[in-house]
Amino acid sequence: MISAKKIITLILVLIFIFPLFPFSPLAEGESKYSYPVDTVNAYPRPSAITVYTPENGSTTGVKENYNALEIVVSDNKVVSTEGIDNNIPADGFVAAIRGNSLKAEIEGLNLKQGDTVIFDEYNMEVFFINENYAPFYEKTINFDRYNSTRTENTIIIYNKGQTTNTNIWGSEVTVDENGFVAIIGGNNSLIPEGGFVISAVGRDRIAELNAAAALGLKVTVDDRAKTITFSFSAESITGKMRVEYNNFAAAIDKAKENFAILDYSECENAKNKLNSLLSDSETSIENNDTAGAMIKKYEFEKFIRQSENLITEYPAVEERAVWLRPSNSDTRDKVNDTVKAIYDAGYNAICIELIYNSTAIFPVDSEKYLFSQDPGLKGFDVLKAYIEECHNYGIEVHGWMPCYRVSHGSTTYPKLAVSTLKPEWLVKAKSGTVEVGDTKGYFLNPALPEVKEFLLDFYRYILENYSLDGFQLDYIRYPYAAGEEFGYDDYTRQLFREKQGADPMDLTTSSPLWEEWCKFRASYVTDFVKEFSEMAREIRPDIFISADVAPDFRDVYKKYMQEAEIWLTEGYIDMAFPMAYGTNVIPLYSSFTVEAAGDRAYSYIGVSDYGVDVFKRQIVETREANADGFAFFSWSQYVAGNYVNGIASTALSVPALSPSYNATNALKAQAEYIKQHIETIKYINPSALTSDIENLVKNTAEEIISATNSGFAEDCVNIIKTALDSLNDISFDEKAKEVLVSDISKALKIATLSKDKAKREYYEENQSGDESAEESREDSETGGEVSRNESDDSSQTGNSDKEKGKPKTAIIIGSALIGILLAITLIFIIKRRKQK
Structure with missing residues (x-):
């Protein structure tokens, strides 16, 4: 049986992605009536369309020498196609077209007064619809x-x-x-x-x-x-709208079945408006008024996008992380701007890369630790700046550390690279090469004791000098490249010969000792993770240890010699970030980590740049998989791909707290969420809960809130366990029980994994180093409850809060060349992604 939860997930996915797919490119016999819009209220670039709205001012400001064509539109109707620097209608816009060929093409449409023009600001398209309009x-x-x-x-x-x-x-x-x-x-x-x-x-x-x-x-x-x-065809215009409407209505019905926390009154109002727009469009089609139908279709799609949030249940607690690679031209102002942008985009955690381009982002004694700071930074401590500013915003900071991969062939600073300074430390392939893949990566040999001690000493320095919230091990594995196997240096081979009596050089994948050889190499990586974990917890009991891992645990000994499942089950790491990169892989790949982590560790699913529509679906899929959050790779791709506009006002429009940064506030927010679920269940099905069950759950939530007001999340473990045991022993509505048990189990995980007491002790002992986390904790206590109504309150975010000194952590603001150049750009992006 397919569960109702999966069905609603699929419905929500299609609701999310429907408006994001334009109709297909030109086919045989199809005329062109839609054109991309380059910019809005900006300098009109050549061979492009710029749209000017009333926000630009009274006129377009387009100059005579621009040789532009301006089309003035009021209430979706052409008013004029003459002149430049036209007045901008209060209820419309002006489309300015530059470039002789583009102008000639649009002039060839023979637009006249009264013809229809639609500006779709979401998809950045403009539609020209006249009496000859035949897009079928x-x-x-x-x-x-x-x-x-x-x-x-x-x-x-x-x-x-x-x-x-x-x-x-x-x-x-x-x-x-x-x-x-x-x-x-x-x-x-x-x-x-x-x-x-x-x-x-x-x-x-x-x-x-x-x-x-x-x-x-x-x-x-x-x-x-x-x-x-x-x-x-004309039928397709209303057919698409009908499908979208049906699925919007079905999403509401399924949400009710799952007792999702929604404003059902607003949902019904939205459904009624969509139905009205659909009916109007159908009437226009019946009257052969294609332009009228298209106007209603545009209004329908704009409204359904605005209504996405209504049919989405947002978790109160969810890690929303982004991997961030700083620039060597960073200044404190740039750091501040980046952190604010990440905060405004709806994220509550960053994973900042500590070593890139063979160098560190912070000052370091190269004589002692071999690594040097990137010379381009000129001594500026980027890591310290990011930690301070992120903590001002209540953003969790994980130090993203590429462990064994210390350099690559195109590095700007080959003489500073550890691979140059210590070539004898590099892992060697069976073929004899030390270069890995197309990027010619250089990996340290996990089996060498001096490599382990070198890395541990360097990591100790970071842990002792920086107030990171988490330390994230990346490239914590043997290298992998098609047609190559690594680990064939003389030292490692001799160790294996002593243990098994065979030279790995003589083994193939079909040899009886092949699996032992794979496990032998993997054991060195696992031993390092274990030793690092022990050291980190001794130095910083409050820090969360995590690892970026290959998502398919079935490939442990086939590619990377990375025993992530063991690290989770043995408690060596507190979090796992499986890099589930791909468009259709989240449901399968997240399951391995979620199952292995259980209640012992957090699962934050790694996703990457496949477009806004895919990312929206993947957010839903991570929640469906019962993961504890997600991480996007990377911030530069997020900005370049225009995810900010497509995600901040929809999938991340309602804030969530990280379960780990401040578990006490997160637990309080989860308790408020549980109370909301009680009210929702009662609203949808008044007979689902007895008064005893309602009182049990409500009283537990109130106890949690009271305890977290004066103490820490850890203090609530027994309270939650007792309630959960009692709830599991009671028979009542199956779906209501499933929902409440899930909510309370999540609260128990937050409390159990909390390190808030250790964090408080750390900051009390290191007050001169970083007090910002305590400030954000005090501030966020005023907003522990995360409600839907707060999501649009932009007045409480941004610069005004920064001027006050304590931005509120629980509020987030809602909202090319062609040919050879394109190929070069694409290759560059792919190579950069491969480095991850």
């Missing part, structure tokens, strides 16, 4: 067969069974019972009753399917010709 088209692709195993480079149609039962390596398009494309992306998709799923595998076939499919297109299948035709 068809695209046809071939498919291979029905309901069979998906083999390489095939497209299969599934119309039988509950799901497609496919693996994570393809892509699928779901077609609903009315024949419209309802979902794009994913694998192992639910097969809708009366509908079907089109499933592709292989790069070319996936590209073929994705190029043809778009949300809302009508789909027809010709079994004889084995073709699938995707059609954009």
